[in-house]
Amino acid sequence: MRAVLIVNPNATSTTPAGRDLLAHALESRTRLTVAHTGHRGHAIEIAQQAVEDNIDVVIAHGGDGTVNEVVNGLLGKPGRLPLGQLPAVAVVPGGSANVFARSLGIPADPVEATNLLVDLIDAHVAAGGGDWRRVGLMDCGERxxxxxxxxxxxxxxxxxxxxxxxxxxxxxxxxxxxxxxxxxxxxxxxxxxxxxxxxxxxxxxxxxxxxxxxxxxxxxxxxxxxxxxxxxxxxxxxxxxxxxxxxxxxxxxxxxxxxxxxxxxxxxxxxxxxxxxxxxxxxxxxxxxxxxxxxxxxxxxxxxxxxxxxxxxxxxxxxxxxxxx
Missing domain, CATH: 2.60.200.40 (Tumour Suppressor Smad4)
Known part of the structure; x- marks a missing residue:
């Protein structure tokens, strides 16, 4: 399984120690690439490249803004869903509210969220792959x-x-x-x-x-x-x-x-x-x-x-x- 970890170092509760723990846990389960965002919209660019590289999972470690950029990078312009297989999205909270992650049932604590993520990946591999959970989104016209x-x-x-x-x-x-x-x-x-x-x-x-x-x-x-x-x-x-x-x-x-x-x-x-x-x-x-x-x-x-x-x-x-x- 190929994965990209997108880290927003400016998010409220992301830390180098937390990033390293997350990366270490994922490296034993995936072929991992770590990318740090450096400007507004950077997570969109990284996610777009992940689609081109046929990545399996994109992990967002940041707040809800980082998640939104990742999703928009993967799906492109609203109006219709892209054809073909897209990476699944995982979230390890690193912002202040982390509404999306917590509404999905992901713990707000980054360490607990990392442990859950590893368990979900292990279960997915043990089951021989298949579909991840699917959720609906809002087409807001411009994004x-x-x-x-x-x-x-x-x-x-x-x-x-x-x-x-x-x-x-x-x-x-x-x-x-x-x-x-x-x-x-x-x-x-x-x-x-x-x-x-x-x-x-x-x-x-x-x-x-x-x-x-x-x-x-x-x-x-x-x-x-x-x-x-x-x-x-x-x-x-x-x-x-x-x-x-x-x-x-x-x-x-x-x-x-x-x-x-x-x-x-x-x-x-x-x-x-x-x-x-x-x-x-x-x-x-x-x-x-x-x-x-x-x-x-x-x-x-x-x-x-x-x-x-x-x-x-x-x-x-x-x-x-x-x-x-």
């Missing part, structure tokens, strides 16, 4: 989305967090995220709603303040605590949609409390939610901030998200009956 996207305050918060991280040259902890997110959220309460939601076989819904689109659950993590928007959304289903038509502080504080609960019962008179749709289009009265997989992509007037089932092979445990582990 593939792995686990989440959004327009409105979601995009503004991501932009503010990225600016904060660039200025301070620090990773993003849950505390720092909250300190940046709260002012952005408060600013949004003073604005008129800008968005219209277009769902299949329904009339357009106007007066929307913000909209999240999910490919899995939880939506994100605050340290070890999962936060849910669409509890029944999974990699094996369609997309989850979560949008509000009110920025009332009381209504949304009540909603936030439910999102943090262990058995999330997400509902409210101002909430538009569906955990399994084939596609969703969001339009804006004026260009508005947008994000894909926690990466700010600028302002957009319109975005369409399409569920693409079984788009990616992943080295991960089989899906559980519920994502609320």
């Amino acid at each position: 593939w989305g792995v686990f989440t996207a959004g327009m409105g305050v979601d995009g503004e918060i991501v932009a503010a967090v990225e600016a904060h991280r660039k200025d301070r040259q620090k990773g993003v902890s849950a505390g720092r995220y909250i300190r940046v997110a709260v002012p952005a959220l408060l600013r949004s309460t003073r604005r008129e709603p800008q968005l219209t939601l277009h769902l299949p076989d329904r009339e357009p819904i106007s007066g929307v303040h913000f909209a999240f689109v999910s490919n899995s659950s939880p939506w994100t993590f605050a340290n070890a605590r999962p936060i849910y928007t669409n509890p029944d959304c999974r990699f094996e289903t369609g997309l989850g949609v979560f949008a509000t038509t009110s920025m009332s502080a009381w209504r949304n504080l009540w909603l936030a409390r439910r999102m943090w609960s262990k058995r999330a019962d997400i509902k409210g008179p101002h909430l538009i939610r569906d955990d399994d749709v084939a596609s969703v289009k969001i339009t804006a009265a004026t260009p508005i901030a947008a994000q894909i997989d926690g990466d700010y992509i600028g302002e957009r007037e319109s975005m369409t998200f399409v569920s693409v089932p079984r788009a990616l092979s992943v080295v991960a445990p089989p899906p559980q009956p519920t994502d609320q582990r």
Whole structure:
């Protein structure tokens, strides 16, 4: 088995010691090449080369941004899936949230994740190969989305967090995220709603303040605590949609409390939610901030998200009956 380990040395929790441990564990099971990213988009380039070299597995050791780049490098431009066999994707968390990996059932601790990865590779070889687990992705038009996207305050918060991280040259902890997110959220309460939601076989819904689109659950993590928007959304289903038509502080504080609960019962008179749709289009009265997989992509007037089932092979445990582990 041929493998490429892509390491983002600037990710929040990657360390030389952790990288060496991971590489040492993989070298006994695979013909391994180690590549370090040096600039934005570098993981895309490395993954593209892995496809050309007929690599079997690409391991991303970094955060969700690194994973997104790897996936986009493997699959190329959205619109259709490439023909032929592509490398499977494995993840050893090295970022701050690691939403994709943890939603797949991969431990947040890099050492535990390395041990699980080795066990999965050993089991795959012992079984004589065959298919890895397959998961769906989001076709976001301009790129593939792995686990989440959004327009409105979601995009503004991501932009503010990225600016904060660039200025301070620090990773993003849950505390720092909250300190940046709260002012952005408060600013949004003073604005008129800008968005219209277009769902299949329904009339357009106007007066929307913000909209999240999910490919899995939880939506994100605050340290070890999962936060849910669409509890029944999974990699094996369609997309989850979560949008509000009110920025009332009381209504949304009540909603936030439910999102943090262990058995999330997400509902409210101002909430538009569906955990399994084939596609969703969001339009804006004026260009508005947008994000894909926690990466700010600028302002957009319109975005369409399409569920693409079984788009990616992943080295991960089989899906559980519920994502609320």
